[in-house]
Amino acid sequence: MDWRVALGLSITVLWFTAGLTYLLGIVGAENFIHLATADIGSFLEGAFAPLAFLWLVIGHFMQQKEIGANTRAIKLQEQSARRLELHSQQDSYFKLLTLVQQQLGSIAGFHYMSVCGPTGTGEISSVEFTEQRAISTTGDHAWFIRKMISLCLGKLDNKEAMHEIFFSTPVRARHTENFAKTFKKLLNAGQAVDTDDMVTDALLNGSAEGLYYRIILNAKGEVPLEMVPAPQETPPTNIQIAVNADEDTRPV
Secondary structure (H helix, E strand, O other): OOHHHHHHHHHHHHHHHHHHHHHHHHHOHHHHHOOOHHHHHHHHHHHHHHHHHHHHHHHHHHHHHHHHHHHHHHHHHHHHHHHHHHHHHHHHHHHHHHHHHHHHHHHHHHHHHHHHOOOOOOOOOHHHHHHHHHHHHOOOOOHHHHHHHHHHOOOOOOHHHHHHHHOOOHHHHHHHHHHHHHHHHHHHHHHHHOOOOHHHHHHHHOOHHHHHHHHHHHHOOOOOHHHOOOOOOOOHHHHHHHHHHHHHOOOO
16 A cells, blocks of 8 residues: 555544544534534534545645656657667668678679789689689678788788779779778668667678778778778788688689
8 A cells, every 4th residue: 555545544534533532522412413504514614624635635646656657657668669669670781781791792703803804913714703703692792802802911001002903994993982882881871770889890890891891991092001900809911811711712
C-alpha cells in the first residue's frame, strides 16, 4: 500500500473517532437528533470537508506518481523503438556493405589490369586476369585491392611512380576517382548508423579497402604520407609480407 493512502486512512480513522467522541460526549446523541435539518447538514458539511480536501490532495499526488510512471514507460518505449530502428538500419547497411565491397573489388581489378595488363607493364595476361577475377568474384573481394596495395608499397614517396599508377591515363584516373568516391559514400553511410564509430574506424583503418583509399588520397595530395599506413601494431613491411604470402598460395 502506498504510504499516502496509509496516511490518509489513519487521519480519516482519527478524524471519525474525534468526531464521534465530540458528538456523543459533548453534543449528545439526543440533542443531535433533535437538531434542525439545516443544522445537521451544516455540521456534517463541516465535519467531512477536511476529509474531502485531504483525499483530494492524496489523489492529486497519486495521479502525479502514475503520470511519472507512464512518462518513464513512454520514454523506454521510444528508446526501444530507436534501438530497433537503428538495428534495422545497421542490418541494411551491412547488406549494402557486401555489395559495395564487391564493386570496389571490381574497380580495383580493372585498375590492376590497366596497370599490369597488356596495355600496361604486361606482367599479367588476359587469361591470368580472368583466372584471378574468378578468385575475386567467389568470395575474396579484396584480392585485386591487395594487388594494388602491393604495387604501391615501396613507392609511396615517389610521386612520379604514384602518378603513373593512378593518373597516367584517363582510364586509370577514372578507376581511381570511382574507387575513392564509392568508398567515401560507404563511409558516409556507415557514419549515419554507427553510433560509436566502430564500423567506420574498422573500414578506414582495419581493411584493405581503407588502406587503399588512403593511398589514393595520398597520391592526390589530400593526405600526408605519414597518414597512409594503418595505425596498427603491425608495421607496413609485414603488410607487404602478408600480401606476398597470400599471393603465393593462390593460382596466378
